[in-house]
Amino acid sequence: MKQISGGICAAKGFKANGIHCGIRKNRTKKDLALIVSDIPAAAAAVYTTNLVKGAPLTVTKAHIADGIAQAVICNSGNANTCNANGIEIAEQMSDLLAQALNISPKDIVVASTGVIGQPLDITPIAAGIPALVAGLSTDGCDAAAEGIMTTDTVKKEIAIEFEIGGKTCHIGGIAKGSGMIHPNMATMLVFITTDVAIAPAMLQKALSGDIAGTFNMVSVDGDTSTNDMVTVLANGMAGNAPIETEGEDFATFMKALNTVTVNLCRMIAGDGEGATKLLECIVSGADDLTVARTVAKSVICSSLLKAAMFGADANWGRVLCAIGYSGAPVNVDRVDVSFRSPKGEITVCRNGAGVAFSEEKAKEILLERNIEILISIGDGNVTATAWGCDLTYDYVKINGDYRT
Amino acid sequence: MKQISGGICAAKGFKANGIHCGIRKNRTKKDLALIVSDIPAAAAAVYTTNLVKGAPLTVTKAHIADGIAQAVICNSGNANTCNANGIEIAEQMSDLLAQALNISPKDIVVASTGVIGQPLDITPIAAGIPALVAGLSTDGCDAAAEGIMTTDTVKKEIAIEFEIGGKTCHIGGIAKGSGMIHPNMATMLVFITTDVAIAPAMLQKALSGDIAGTFNMVSVDGDTSTNDMVTVLANGMAGNAPIETEGEDFATFMKALNTVTVNLCRMIAGDGEGATKLLECIVSGADDLTVARTVAKSVICSSLLKAAMFGADANWGRVLCAIGYSGAPVNVDRVDVSFRSPKGEITVCRNGAGVAFSEEKAKEILLERNIEILISIGDGNVTATAWGCDLTYDYVKINGDYRT
Numbered sequence: 028m029k030q031i032s033g034g035i036c037a038a039k040g041f042k043a044n045g046i047h048c049g050i051r052k053n054r055t056k057k058d059l060a061l062i063v064s065d066i067p068a069a070a071a072a073v074y075t076t077n078l079v080k081g082a083p084l085t086v087t088k089a090h091i092a093d094g095i096a097q098a099v100i101c102n103s104g105n106a107n108t109c110n111a112n113g114i115e116i117a118e119q120m121s122d123l124l125a126q127a128l129n130i131s132p133k134d135i136v137v138a139s140t141g142v143i144g145q146p147l148d149i150t151p152i153a154a155g156i157p158a159l160v161a162g163l164s165t166d167g168c169d170a171a172a173e174g175i176m177t178t179d180t181v182k183k184e185i186a187i188e189f190e191i192g193g194k195t196c197h198i199g200g201i202a203k204g205s206g207m208i209h210p211n212m213a214t215m216l217v218f219i220t221t222d223v224a225i226a227p228a229m230l231q232k233a234l235s236g237d238i239a240g241t242f243n244m245v246s247v248d249g250d251t252s253t254n255d256m257v258t259v260l261a262n263g264m265a266g267n268a269p270i271e272t273e274g275e276d277f278a279t280f281m282k283a284l285n286t287v288t289v290n291l292c293r294m295i296a297g298d299g300e301g302a303t304k305l306l307e308c309i310v311s312g313a314d315d316l317t318v319a320r321t322v323a324k325s326v327i328c329s330s331l332l333k334a335a336m337f338g339a340d341a342n343w344g345r346v347l348c349a350i351g352y353s354g355a356p357v358n359v360d361r362v363d364v365s366f367r368s369p370k371g372e373i374t375v376c377r378n379g380a381g382v383a384f385s386e387e388k389a390k391e392i393l394l395e396r397n398i399e400i401l402i403s404i405g406d407g408n409v410t411a412t413a414w415g416c417d418l419t420y421d422y423v424k425i426n427g428d429y430r431t
Numbered sequence: 432m433k434q435i436s437g438g439i440c441a442a443k444g445f446k447a448n449g450i451h452c453g454i455r456k457n458r459t460k461k462d463l464a465l466i467v468s469d470i471p472a473a474a475a476a477v478y479t480t481n482l483v484k485g486a487p488l489t490v491t492k493a494h495i496a497d498g499i500a501q502a503v504i505c506n507s508g509n510a511n512t513c514n515a516n517g518i519e520i521a522e523q524m525s526d527l528l529a530q531a532l533n534i535s536p537k538d539i540v541v542a543s544t545g546v547i548g549q550p551l552d553i554t555p556i557a558a559g560i561p562a563l564v565a566g567l568s569t570d571g572c573d574a575a576a577e578g579i580m581t582t583d584t585v586k587k588e589i590a591i592e593f594e595i596g597g598k599t600c601h602i603g604g605i606a607k608g609s610g611m612i613h614p615n616m617a618t619m620l621v622f623i624t625t626d627v628a629i630a631p632a633m634l635q636k637a638l639s640g641d642i643a644g645t646f647n648m649v650s651v652d653g654d655t656s657t658n659d660m661v662t663v664l665a666n667g668m669a670g671n672a673p674i675e676t677e678g679e680d681f682a683t684f685m686k687a688l689n690t691v692t693v694n695l696c697r698m699i700a701g702d703g704e705g706a707t708k709l710l711e712c713i714v715s716g717a718d719d720l721t722v723a724r725t726v727a728k729s730v731i732c733s734s735l736l737k738a739a740m741f742g743a744d745a746n747w748g749r750v751l752c753a754i755g756y757s758g759a760p761v762n763v764d765r766v767d768v769s770f771r772s773p774k775g776e777i778t779v780c781r782n783g784a785g786v787a788f789s790e791e792k793a794k795e796i797l798l799e800r801n802i803e804i805l806i807s808i809g810d811g812n813v814t815a816t817a818w819g820c821d822l823t824y825d826y827v828k829i830n831g832d833y834r835t
Contacts, residue, residue: 079755079763079783109751111784143748144785207735207752248734249653250749251756330652330734331610331830338831344547345654347513351483352655359483379483380515381548420824426735427742 028189028286031197034168037186038197038222039264040065043167045174048155050104050141050148059152060174061124061159061167062099062218067134068262070096071231073238075255081106082113083137084256086121090133094227096260099136099218100124100159101175103203107139107147108253116147123153127160136258140177140203140216143253168201175203175216178425183294189283191276194267196223198283202291206300206426208247209328217242217257217291223280224263225270233281234259241288244320244413246328247299248422259284296414297397301421304336305397311410312403318355319404319411325353326400327415336398337417341366341389343375346400363403368395432593432690435601438572441590442601442626443668444469447571449578452559454508454545454552463556464578465528465563465571466503466622471538472666474500475635477642479659485510486517487541488660490525494537498631500664501538503622504528504563505579507607511543511551512657520551527557531564540662544581544607544620547657572605579607579620582829587698593687595680600627600669602687606695610652610704610830621646621661621695627684628667629674637685638663645692648724648817650732651703652826663688700818701801705825708740709801715814716807722759723808723815729757730804731819740802741821745770745793747779750804767807772799 036043045060070091074084090096100120107113117137125132139147162170172182186199200219208215225233234257242257263269270276297305308326313319326332329349335342343364350357364376370392375384392398440447449464474495478488494500504524511517521541529536543551566574576586590603604623629637638661646661667673674680701709712730717723730736733753739746747768754761768780774796779788796802 077752077755078761079751106748109748109780109784142746143752144780146785207749209756250733250735250752253748253752253755329654330826331654334827334830335832337827340832342546344510344513344657347483348481348547348654348657351481351657357482376513376548380513381550418827418830420827422734423738423741423822423824423827426738426822428739428744 028187028283031186031188033186033199034172034184035062035199035201035218035220036165036168037199038220040222040262041220042163042165043171044159044162044164045170046155046159046162049151050102057170057174058102058104059155059159060101060171061163062171062220063128063163064097064260064262066262067095067097068260069094069225069227069230070258070260071227071234072256072258073234075252077251077253079109079253081108081139081254083107083117083139084254085114086117087136090135095134096136097130097134098124098128099258101138101216102152103175103177104141105139105145105147106141106143106254109144110146112146116149119149120152123156127156138216138256140175140254172201175201177203178300179203179205179298181298183291185287185290187283187286189279191223191267191279194265196265196267197221198287200287200291202295204247204295205298206248207250207252208245208295208299209249209251215252215255215295219259219287221259221261222265223261224265224267225261225280229270229277230259230261233284237281237284237288241285241292244324245292245296246324246415247296249328292414296416299416300425301419302416303419304417306336306400306415306417308400308402308413309410310402310404312405312407313409314407316409316411319409321353321355322350322357322402322404323411323413325349327413330418333415333418336393337419339390339393341375341393347376357404361405365401366392367399367401368392368397370395432591432687435590435592437590437603438576438588439466439603439605439622439624440569440572441603442624444626444666445624446567446569447575448563448566448568449574450559450563450566453555454506461574461578462506462508463559463563464505464575465567466575466624467532467567468501468664468666470666471499471501472664473498473629473631473634474662474664475631475638476660476662477638479656481655481657483513483657485512485543485658487511487521487543488658489518490521491540494539499538500540501534502528502532503540503662505542505620506556507579507581508545509543509549509551510545510547510658513548514550516550520553523553524556527560531560542620542660544579544658576605579605581607582704583607583609583702585702587695589691589694591687591690593683595627595671595683598669598671600671601625602691604691604695606699608651608699609702619656619659619699623663623691625663625665626669627665628669628671629665629684633674633681634663634665637688641685641688641692645689645696648728649696649700650728650819651700653732696818700820703820704829705823706820707823708821710740710804710819710821712804712806712817713814714806714808716809716811717813718811720813720815723813725757725759726754726761726806726808727815727817729753731817734822737822740797741823743794743797745779745797751780761808765809769805770796771803771805772796772801774799
């Protein structure tokens with residue numbers, strides 16, 4: 028399983044593009060993205076559990092109810108949510124794109140991201156679609172990844188190559204963060220493409236099974252977005268024997284999918300709004316996966332710990348505190364805590380109590396960009412990982428005046 | 432029911448004091464507080480639900496199991512939690528104070544607040560107790576309120592006067608915030624005194640009944656502390672007929688207690704770490720109290736909304752978002768949202784969708800220090816309030832390097 032370039036265009040038969048159409052005032056910022064498969068593809072998606080659901084999610088859900096889609100259109104700059112005519116606008120986006128691509132509007136995934144509660148004007152989108160379609164190319168991943176960015180500071184894309192039944196297969200994905208990130212049963216916007224041949228039901232099973240341990244374990248700020256969505260299009264052009272049941276091929280696909288999603292999780296968390304550090308909390312020694320995940324997520328969500336990590340302060344009491352209020356049944360007298368980074372590893376707590384450690388060494392470890400918080404909670408053999416980021420002045424700055 | 436001065440010394444028969452004993456390096460910051468009743472008092476307490484519980488809580492729970500206490504000792508600068516000998520040190524604090532006051536150590540409430548995970552040295556406490564006791568006075572509330580402060584920027588004290596059965600009664604309280612504030616079944620440190628005569632069981636009933644709508648509805652940062660505790664001492668010196676059952680007198684006492692606790696909630700939230708604004712989220716129109724409270728607390732906890740309030744940005748989409756992920760069954764198409772402050776009130780969302788409003792007027796309203804977020808969720812008549820604060824640069828600064 029090797030990492031390759033190309034992102035969502037790495038899989039055979041996928042083209043993409045991204046343009047500035049005018050939803051945003053800043054002309055240098057792309058605001059409309061498109062992904063198209065040469066042929067209809069199996070489609071699967073998971074959506075936010077927020078009761079306030081973006082209009083595009085409702086439209087997408089109806090469109091891919093038959094398990095088939097061929098294109099994804101996504102704008103940034105406006106979430107098309109909590110306004111009077113969101114559904115109508117999302118349907119218009121589909122209809123206009125369907126005409127331009129000469130496909131059915133029912134085969135289109137629609138997504139929007141940006142400010143909530145303002146009407147989305149169809150005019151710039153309608154005007155932009157011809158250029159968006161004309162510019163489709165197998166080199167278009169960068170442009171599409173830029174088109175879905177909001178407060179993201181870096182593009183998030185990944186692709187891998189692997190084999191199923193002797194056939195070379197690919198999965199690629201793009202994602203946008205970077206605030207309102209606390210997925211619950213689904214996540215931020217992520218679009219994944221693959222040329223693997225797989226039945227829609229198995230594709231949905233793979234995706235739904237994967238997210239519990241990947242996107243649902245990411246948190247930037249505890250706010251579960253209204254527009255979270257992950258979609259996968261699988262067009263079968265790798266030529267493998269179609270995956271119709273569980274088995275070796277399905278397991279290989281799951282592993283490949285997980286490689287892509289874990290990489291995207293790390294990118295999303297590491298580029299959380301204002302973040303200077305990627306935090307990975309790895310809980311081991313659990314008897315139960317729910318316990319391990321609950322503890323890892325509680326720690327990664329603690330504002331106090333996130334601020335301490337920003338300050339490279341080994342304030343492990345906040346780790347214990349977050350374990351204690353997580354709601355998971357943990358024997359706190361058996362908890363060990365260490366911090367690890369490329370500069371080394373240091374144990375700061377054993378059996379629920381502090382141990383002497385070098386503050387100087389701890390500082391050196393915590394000044395790195397990628398920090399692992401290692402928590403052992405007992406003798407079990409279940410582990411879980413959660414991803415997050417530090418809490419910084421820039422998070423406050425970005426969100427103190429997001430709309431202007 | 433009128434507000435008076437004197438705090439915890441407003442009730443008859445209570446004295447207090449606070450000194451710098453040397454737990455903190457800064458000699459101008461008091462770090463040890465004492466409250467004493469002239470006679471043994473009915474005692475009630477509620478504690479954090481964090482599984483990691485401070486040693487002082489364990490000791491206090493045992494001491495007041497009989498419903499009686501006479502004194503409260505509390506140090507700041509060290510939480511005496513997650514260390515090897517916390518219980519032993521908390522017992523030593525009790526024993527030393529008991530000797531100095533010539534009372535039983537079993538009648539002492541012990542509390543600690545500050546950094547978690549470091550051993551608490553008994554030496555400065557032992558050395559300080561004689562001066563602490565010698566300085567007890569009915570003017571000592573300010574000193575005690577200062578003695579329990581950590582990152583608090585202002586003292587938090589309140590007292591009220593009221594009548595029960597023709598007798599003048601008093602309740603007073605002090606509190607410390609101001610980070611790791613997200614109480615759950617109990618709260619930060621709050622010490623309340625009253626001269627009302629009330630049976631211990633009724634006192635506990637009053638306290639437990641009150642906190643669900645007061646301290647448990649406060650959040651500064653979502654982190655439920657390990658050392659949260661609220662205690663009430665009631666010494667009966669007002670001379671009212673002892674409250675042994677529910678009825679008019681109990682209702683009057685509950686109302687008086689609630690006046691004190693709501694005031695302390697507002698002080699704690701308004702002085703949250705780094706806060707520039709007190710936020711009060713008032714949810715009305717619910718059919719069910721749990722729904723109203725869940726929605727109010729979810730909104731007050733949203734990092735995104737808190738940052739928007741810091742920036743005086745009327746980004747009400749974040750209010751809808753937080754309602755949607757709260758877990759409460761709300762019909763989001765019926766939600767109205769307004770912002771209110773001394774500068775006026777402005778409606779920004781009706782029936783789940785944005786309405787046109789003056790950004791200029793909204794800014795003027797949100798630049799005030801006290802902001803109300805008014806949410807109507809339907810036709811019911813149940814309301815709930817939650818208290819919080821904005822998320823600011825200073826929160827990050829304070830918590831980026833708390834230990835040094």
